[in-house]
Amino acid sequence: MSTTGAKPAGLTDETSAAQAVRQMFDSIAPRYDLLNHVLSANIDRLWWLRAARHFRAVLERPETAVLDVCCGTGDLTMALLRHRPRGARPILAVDFARQMLRRGARKFGPPELRFANSQKRPKAPLHAMLPYAVPIEADALHLPLRDRSLDLIVTAFGFRNLANYEAGLREFHRVLKPGGQLGILEFSEPGGLIGRAYAVYFRRVLPAIGRVVCGKNGPYNYLPISVGNFPPPPEMLALLRFTGYGDCAWQPYTFGIAGLYSADRPE
Numbered sequence: 001m002s003t004t005g006a007k008p009a010g011l012t013d014e015t016s017a018a019q020a021v022r023q024m025f026d027s028i029a030p031r032y033d034l035l036n037h038v039l040s041a042n043i044d045r046l047w048w049l050r051a052a053r054h055f056r057a058v059l060e061r062p063e064t065a066v067l068d069v070c071c072g073t074g075d076l077t078m079a080l081l082r083h084r085p086r087g088a089r090p091i092l093a094v095d096f097a098r099q100m101l102r103r104g105a106r107k108f109g110p111p112e113l114r115f116a117n118s119q120k121r122p123k124a125p126l127h128a129m130l131p132y133a134v135p136i137e138a139d140a141l142h143l144p145l146r147d148r149s150l151d152l153i154v155t156a157f158g159f160r161n162l163a164n165y166e167a168g169l170r171e172f173h174r175v176l177k178p179g180g181q182l183g184i185l186e187f188s189e190p191g192g193l194i195g196r197a198y199a200v201y202f203r204r205v206l207p208a209i210g211r212v213v214c215g216k217n218g219p220y221n222y223l224p225i226s227v228g229n230f231p232p233p234p235e236m237l238a239l240l241r242f243t244g245y246g247d248c249a250w251q252p253y254t255f256g257i258a259g260l261y262s263a264d265r266p267e
Contacts, residue, residue, distance in 0.1 A: 029099035070158020074104030084131035190256035
């Protein structure tokens, strides 16, 4: 079973690959949200909402311990928070790209941070009860969390950037409680006519738009390469089973352009 992870062009070892990915995302952080929404025609918002809704039952329990890993600028975190009741345990939001995490924290962080510059600041009792997330700067392959401490781990469009996919799944397995759930929302490459049209857009049009808006060449050339190198659904499901997960499934979104992998750590 392959443990291969993300490898930006010209890099072969995992340490250099991870450093390059971190630097790349830090460099595009100011334009990241804009580009995501423009390049996906806002369909990405629907994917985040749909993935969060899949785990609604566990999210609605106030005591549930939730981790959004590779959280980026926090769009999935915000979708998860929609299903958290007032006074619920905060979500943990982890990313190793500091500039991405800073932007996310302004959306999902503790109320005193989220409303620091707001003219419509809630009154204190309501303010204290709002569900929120705690930003944590950390590597997904080395989470600063106890064994068997989480009920739910989710990640959106970040897993494929890990330097080692098997190591990532084993680390998630370590911190999940028995019976805990895992959700990985990721891109895939659909087949047929839709797949061919999508490939042209993804490999030619998208990088060109990214260069214009972002002013950088590398990051949006890396994106289609990283998707092309990511295991297709049958291989990803096999890797999940190989690393100890049960009830593994893949649900395609928007003709298979993206999809949600779901699994759990067996009791």
